[in-house]
Amino acid sequence: MAAPGAAVNTDMACACKGVRSCLLCEKHLTGAKQQEQAVHHFVFDAEEKRAVCRDGEASFILPGVFLWENFITAEEEEELVSHMDQSTWTLSQSGRRKQDFGPKVNFKKKKVRVGLFNGLPALSRWLVERMQQEQTLKDFAPVEQCNLDYRPERGAHIEPHLDDTWLWGERLVTVNMLSDTTLTLSLQQEEAELQVAVPLSRRSLLVLSGPARHTWKHSIQRAHISQRRVCSTFRELSAEFLPGGARAELGSQLLHTALTFTGAPP
Known part of the structure; x- marks a missing residue:
């Protein structure tokens, strides 16, 4: 679906750091094998809002996962991805490529500034307006959009993690494009x-909130990327940056910039 002349990286470099890796760098890695731990596997039932054991003998309620099937049409998907492919994708970790639309952030020092951020992309205006038709998202005001490109030949995936809560707020919203995949929620217990x-x-x-956002780590496993997958994840501000918060003035500036919808990736 890439447009003619799309800017696509063809080099075989990667951007992995620390414990992160992809198929391009793993052949050079050495190290002791980690001891395996017992894993209990469940599947999320969207209608029942329950996690059901694969053998069907156990289940539990899992709050904070919302799915909206067919959120966009095939034609809209093609337009969105084609537009992304006309911009440059930069290398990211674990075999992914990315495009960031958001403020400049140093999470370790808890510093954030507008920097070169000039808003979310124009095509995202109608996406956000459509999201807001859902009751649980009617007040959703994203201040960051991250586009990610997963390809199986690079071993693209994302490790189990919790998104930051100092800057980013209650809801994480993702639009999944080009292929089906599986999000894995994981919770470490004693045994x-x-x-x-x-x-x-x-x-x-997909919307993650509540326990699914704050308690369960989320990931995309390599095995669940069988063909190209593109997604756009939208994040809102935390309470510290909203009216009444300690950094409300900066939050207002960031939100105003984001919702001009005149952005281009830096």
């Missing part, structure tokens, strides 16, 4: 790990 597979269909929207 075993719980993993819940959340099926993400092509062109669906």
Whole structure:
């Protein structure tokens, strides 16, 4: 679906650091094998809002996962991805490529500034307006958009992690494009790990909030990228940057910039 003349990196470099790796750098890695721990596997039932054991004998309620199937049409998906492919993708960790639209952030020092940020991309205006038609997202005001490109030949994936809560707020919203995949929610317990597979269909929207946002780590496993996948993740501001918060003035400036929808990736 890439437009003619799309800017696509063809080099075989990677951007992995620390414990992160992809297929391009793993052949050079050495190290002791980690001891395996018992893992209990569940599948998320979107209608029942429950995680169901694969053998069907156990289940539990898992709050904070919302799925909107067919959030965009095939034509809209093609337009969105084509537009992304006309801009440059930069290398990211774990075999991914990315495009960032958001403020300049130093999470370690807890510093944020507008920097070169000039708003979310124009095509995202109608995406945000459509999200806001959902009752639970009617007041959703994103201040950052991150586009990610996953390709199986690079071993692209994202490790289990919790998104920052100092800057980013309650809801993480992702639009899944080009292929079906699975989001894995994981929770470490004393004797075993719980993993819940959340099926993400092509062109669906996912919202993580509550326990699914703050307690369960989320990831995309390499095994669940069988063909190219592109996603756009939108993040809102935390309470510290909203009216009444300690950094409300800066938050207002960031939000005003974001919602001009005149952005280009830096």
